[in-house]
Amino acid sequence: MASREQYHSKKTASSFSYSRSFILLLFFGSLFLGFSLFKSSLLPFRAPANEVTATFPTGDGASGSLNACDYSDGEWIYYPRGKSLRYDHTCKEIFKGWNCISSSKYNALDIVNWRWKPHRCELPQFDPLLFLQRFTNTSIGFVGDSLNRNMFVSLFCTLRRVSTEVKKWRPAGADRGFTFLKYNLTIAYHRTNLLARYGRWSANSNGGLLESLGFMEGYRVDVDIPEGTWAEAPNFHDILIFNTGHWWWAPSKFDPVKSPMLFFENGMPLIPPVPPDVGIDKVLKHMISFTQKRVRPGTSLFFRTQSPRHFEGGDWDQGGSCQRSQPLTPREVEELFAIEKNGTNVEARLVNQHLYSALHGSSFQILDITHMSEFRADAHPSTAGGKKHDDCMHWCLPGVTDTWNDLFIAHLHNNKNRVKQIISL
Numbered sequence: 001m002a003s004r005e006q007y008h009s010k011k012t013a014s015s016f017s018y019s020r021s022f023i024l025l026l027f028f029g030s031l032f033l034g035f036s037l038f039k040s041s042l043l044p045f046r047a048p049a050n051e052v053t054a055t056f057p058t059g060d061g062a063s064g065s066l067n068a069c070d071y072s073d074g075e076w077i078y079y080p081r082g083k084s085l086r087y088d089h090t091c092k093e094i095f096k097g098w099n100c101i102s103s104s105k106y107n108a109l110d111i112v113n114w115r116w117k118p119h120r121c122e123l124p125q126f127d128p129l130l131f132l133q134r135f136t137n138t139s140i141g142f143v144g145d146s147l148n149r150n151m152f153v154s155l156f157c158t159l160r161r162v163s164t165e166v167k168k169w170r171p172a173g174a175d176r177g178f179t180f181l182k183y184n185l186t187i188a189y190h191r192t193n194l195l196a197r198y199g200r201w202s203a204n205s206n207g208g209l210l211e212s213l214g215f216m217e218g219y220r221v222d223v224d225i226p227e228g229t230w231a232e233a234p235n236f237h238d239i240l241i242f243n244t245g246h247w248w249w250a251p252s253k254f255d256p257v258k259s260p261m262l263f264f265e266n267g268m269p270l271i272p273p274v275p276p277d278v279g280i281d282k283v284l285k286h287m288i289s290f291t292q293k294r295v296r297p298g299t300s301l302f303f304r305t306q307s308p309r310h311f312e313g314g315d316w317d318q319g320g321s322c323q324r325s326q327p328l329t330p331r332e333v334e335e336l337f338a339i340e341k342n343g344t345n346v347e348a349r350l351v352n353q354h355l356y357s358a359l360h361g362s363s364f365q366i367l368d369i370t371h372m373s374e375f376r377a378d379a380h381p382s383t384a385g386g387k388k389h390d391d392c393m394h395w396c397l398p399g400v401t402d403t404w405n406d407l408f409i410a411h412l413h414n415n416k417n418r419v420k421q422i423i424s425l
Helices: 020-039 128-134 146-160 276-294 330-337 347-359 370-374 400-424
Strands: 051-057 063-070 074-078 114-118 139-144 166-169 176-180 185-191 196-202 217-226 239-242 261-265 300-304 365-367
Touching (some): 114 400, 128 146, 128 400, 139 146, 146 176, 146 185, 217 276, 261 276, 330 370, 347 365, 347 370, 370 400
Parallel strands (some): 139 239, 217 261, 239 300, 300 365
Antiparallel strands (some): 074 114, 166 176, 176 185
8 A cells, every 4th residue: 555665506516417418409309399389289279268247336336236247258349439538648657659649540549439348248447436436545566567567557547537646656666656645546567577587697607507508698587586576566565467478488588599598496497498388387386376475365366368469461570560440350360369370479379378277276366358359450559659660569548458457447346346245244
């Protein structure tokens, strides 16, 4: 909460029976096999239903109740007369590359005229004033990469429209944060690409296990140590929403040959070295455990599924673009994202396989935004993102991440109503 204070051996290389050449062969074999498996899984992926009993507060404080609903099963419906914007391009927290109205993207104002409609229930646009009133004295932390920042900014701009008395600060090591003073509600964004701590690694002149295998440089990833930007967040926030995925297979950053990800556990390198698809499973296991052990009683934990990219005609560095003016059809979605198609954008569904497996049996709730977002090839900054290539990964604001927050807050309202029902028994 806003009233809390802000937070703040090297072992001798053991002998091993494998020869240097054999282990090198084993490493690169496992690396490329892992990447191949990531790109071409044999089993089609179907995410578990994002099903909850939907209860939403009405204007007079009562609650309406709906039957169990799979929010991910629905369609985007166009309202040609448009609807009033939750916020506009003047919200200063919007990153320049995502401000599609300011950058005059041709369909920027049309993007918000589409509304996600689940087939078996309603997903209402959340009321920002009611939300502030209901979650007074609450702190919410977004932990993850720039796509979670995209969602964080959407929430901030929506709330800022109805409550202007705001304090800007960096709670618990956050990259940025704000407290809405009238309600003592804090929201913060903790930037972390892998969740785990990582940094440049170079060979030691005195040698070591990795040096003996011929590694000269790369990125050390400690699978069991959280990045410092969010390590204090579980003990600070009342609600946490995590994501990871986009950086795990990013050859421009973690080149599998020139600068590979080198995974460490308990301070020692994993030998033989493992590929990213094994590394992410280890990180998720440790970070989920770390978080669950450190949260305070009553903390709500969420993990957001992977946000889809929409590159067509090649990847971001191969001339790929996203020039659509309206959402995809269901058939086009499967053409672009089906695992068996092994296309440029298959990453989203494959990353989700790792997430669902790791989160099974945990206390995290899954916020499934993947399928609803797969349709929205029209809602990225594209050429208006200010980059040398099309931005078909982030989302225009206002835009799709506003609907993610509708879903997120529907879950929060539902959780709160459940607690009230239990207390009243």
